[in-house]
Amino acid sequence: MYPSRFHYEAPRSLDEAFGVLQAYGDEAKVLAGGQSLIPLIKLRFSAPAVIVDINNIPGLDYHDEDTDGSLDIGALCRHRTLERSPLLRSRHPTMSRCAPLIADPMVRSRGTLVGSLCHADPQGDWASVMLALGGEIIARSARGERAIPVSQFVIGPFQNSLQVGEIAVRARVPAPRGTRSGTYLKLERRVGDFATVGVAVALETSGATINRAGIALTGVGSNNIQCTAAEQALAGKTLNPSTIEQAAALAAEAAQPKSDVRGSAEYKRHIVYTFVARALGNRQAMAA
Ligand SMILES: Cc1cc2nc3c(=O)[nH]c(=O)nc-3n(C[C@H](O)[C@H](O)[C@H](O)COP(=O)(O)OP(=O)(O)OC[C@H]3O[C@@H](n4cnc5c(N)ncnc54)[C@H](O)[C@@H]3O)c2cc1C
DSSP states (O other): OOOOOEEEOSSSSSHHHHHHHHHGGGGGGSSSTTTTTTHHHHTTTTOSSSEEEOOOOTTOOOOEEOOSSSSSETOBBHHHHHHHOOOHHHHHHHHHGGGGSOOOHHHHHHBHHOOOOOHHHOOOHHEEEEEEEEOOOEEEEEEEEEEEEHHHEEEETTTOOOTTEEEEEEEEOOOOOEEEEEEEEEEEEEEEOOSSSEEEEEEEEEEEEEEEEEEEEESSSSOOEOOOHHHHTTTOOOOOHHHHHHHHHHHHHHHHOHHHHHHHHTHHHHHHHHHHHHHOOOOHHHOO
């Protein structure tokens, strides 16, 4: 199907982009990697009057760590860059294990982590990773900049909390309290598919003690689900068969799966339990 007619703008600076967004209000849509927006437009599920392509704006395609250990991911940093990143491989294991599991190489070469968070697909993998890591989105507009925790950024299926005129300029992962470890486990029907179930686990530890635990789920609810009770059950504890079993059971309880072509609700809940227990039970596989 052909998309409906739209006006195309390709600003060369953020200020220019803010001007266009201001002029067109909620008639305008930002285009980053286009891997979700273009299919939606072609299927006519979305019909923006104006597309604001941010790909010509310099300074948005980066990911780097601050001296305090926090990580910034610019709005044009592609999945593929994150998949290949030595920085992620050595210091951000939950992210580096998730990146190669997103879609296929073609989608990964264009799509962006920030675009994925903005798109807020309940089956998007990055939102779970960012929830587990306590990440936030930095939104900027002509009015200034604000930080929004990912838990408050994704507010519904395909809904984010950006205001009219705002662009998500980067995502931010806070510095860990201690040593970071973690993983992302994804059950998919075939390579490149969206998740039947995805589980993000992120731990921050001092020795054997867990300072902070992050666990979040993909594909088993109307949004990515943060497993707060499971996280709290692990905080201040050490990993042993009893704490692992308790966290896995609480995560399975937090899931809200629906039966569909990918599997029954019961099966998906069981996979959540199994993945959380498997991740926590294999510290070696979670190490950076
Ligand atoms: C075949 C296929 C398979 C896929 N499989 C997976 C998968 O397994 N797992 C997964 O997680 N994803 C998957 N995706 C989605 C993919 O990860 C997309 O790249 C991602 O969802 C959107 O990123 P994008 O940069 O392409 O955003 P775009 O398509 O450009 O934009 C998506 C939405 O976010 C908004 N937006 C984007 N960037 C910004 C910004 N900086 N500020 C404000 N608004 C913004 C747009 O206006 C639009 O509404 C798949 C996509 C395809 C086509």
